[in-house]
Amino acid sequence: MPRQARVIVPGLPHHIVQRGHNKQPVFIENRDFQYYLDNLQEWKHTLGLEVFSYCLMTNHVHLVVKATDELTAIPQLMKRLAGRQTRFVNKIEKRTGSLWEGRYKISPIDTDHYLLSCCRYVELNPVKAGMVDAAEHYPWSSYAARIGLADCDGLDEPPTMAALGTDSQSRRERYQAFVSDGAFSEQDRQIRAAIARNKLTSGHRFVDEVERRIGLRIETRAPGRPRK
Template sequence: MPRMGRIVLANYPHHVVQRGHNRQVVFAADADYQRYLTDLRELKDAFGVKVYAYCLMTNHVHLLLAPGESTTGLSQLMKTLAARATRYRNRLEGRSGTLWESRYKSSVVQTDTYLLACSRYIELNPVRARMCAEPGDYPWSSYRGRISEDAPADWLDTDPYFLALGADPGARRERYAAFVKQAIPEEETRLIRDALQRGQLTGSDRFVEEIERIAGLRIERRGQGRPRKCSEK
C-alpha cells in the first residue's frame, strides 16, 4: 500500500488547523472574527460540510469539520474561507500578499472515542493559552453557543455523541460543561496535538486499521492514549 498523504474521508470528522503566514495576526479586531464566522456559516452549507466545533485564535483557527459524500467540500471550504479573509485583510490594510500558510493541517477523528475529546481540546485553546480562565469567557469559540440556553449557536451542527449526552438540551449542556471541566489526561492532549501536527489519525490502533482498509494506505503508528468518557470522573 502507498504511504499516507493527507486523508479526507466522507462523513468522518476532521480536526483542522490553519495558521497565519509566519504566525502573523489574522484577527485584529472583533469585526475580523465576526466576518470569518459569517463566512463559515454561509460556506459550510454551500460546500456540504458540517461544523461541530471551532475556535478562532489571534493567529490561527481550529475547526472540527465533517464533509459529506463529496470529500472535496472540505478543501473547497478551507480554500474559500482563506481567500475571503485574505481579501478582507488586504483591503483593510491597503496591501497585497498572503495571509495564511499555504497548506492547512488536518486529522481524521475517530468519532466514538475522540470526537467529544477533540471538541473539548478545540474549545479549551484560549484557556491553555492563558487568554481566559474559563472557556465560556472566550467569545470566539463554539463553547458558549454549545452550552448557552439564551444564545445558542443554532447554525452549529450537533454530532450524535453530543446528542447522546442527555435526553434533553439542558441535560446535554450540563453534562458537556462537566466534561470540559474534568481533569484531562496529558496523553489525550498529546495524542490530539501530535496527530494534527504530523498528519496522523486521531484514534486507536483499531481505528487506524479501519482507515487503512478504507483508504488503501499504510498509516504510521504511534503510542495511543484513550480519553476519558463523559461519565468518568
C-alpha cells in the same frame, strides 16, 4: 523529512488547523473574527458540511468539520475561508500578500473515542493560552453556544453528544462538566501529535479500519513489527 499527505475520510469528523503566515496575527479587531464566522456559516451550508466545533485564536483557527462523500468539500471550504479573509484584511490594511501558511493541517477523528475530546481540546485553547479564565468567556469559539449561552446557527451537534443525556439541557450540563474537567490529558497529547502530522486522531485498530475503507496505507509501521 517528507511532508505527510493529507487524508480526508468520507463521513468522519476532521480536526483542521490553519495558521497565519509566519505565525503572524490573522484576527485583530472584532470585525475580523466575525467576518470569518459569517463566511464559515455561509460556506458550510453551501457545501453541505457539518461544523461540530470551532475556535478562532489571534493567529490560527481550529475547526472540527464532518466530511461528506464529496471529498473536495472540505478543501473548498478552506480555500473559500482563506481567500475571503485574505482579501478582506488586505483591503482594510491596504496590503498585499499571503495571510495564511500555505497548507492547513487536517486529522480525521475516531468519532466514538475522540470526537468530544477534540471539541474540548479546540474550545479550551483560549483558556490554556491564558486569554480567559473560563471557556465560556471567549467570544470566538463554539463553546458558549454549545452550552446554551449564545446563539449560533452554524453549529451542529456531534453525534456522540446524544450519549450524554436524554434531553438538550442534560447534554449541555454534562458536556460543560466534561470541559471543566479538561486538564491536560494523554488524549490532548494524542490530538496535538495527530494534527501536527496530518494523521488520524485514533487508536491503532481504528487506523486499520480506515485503511481498509479507503484502500490506502495512511500510517507508517515499523518494519516487521506486528500490530496489536
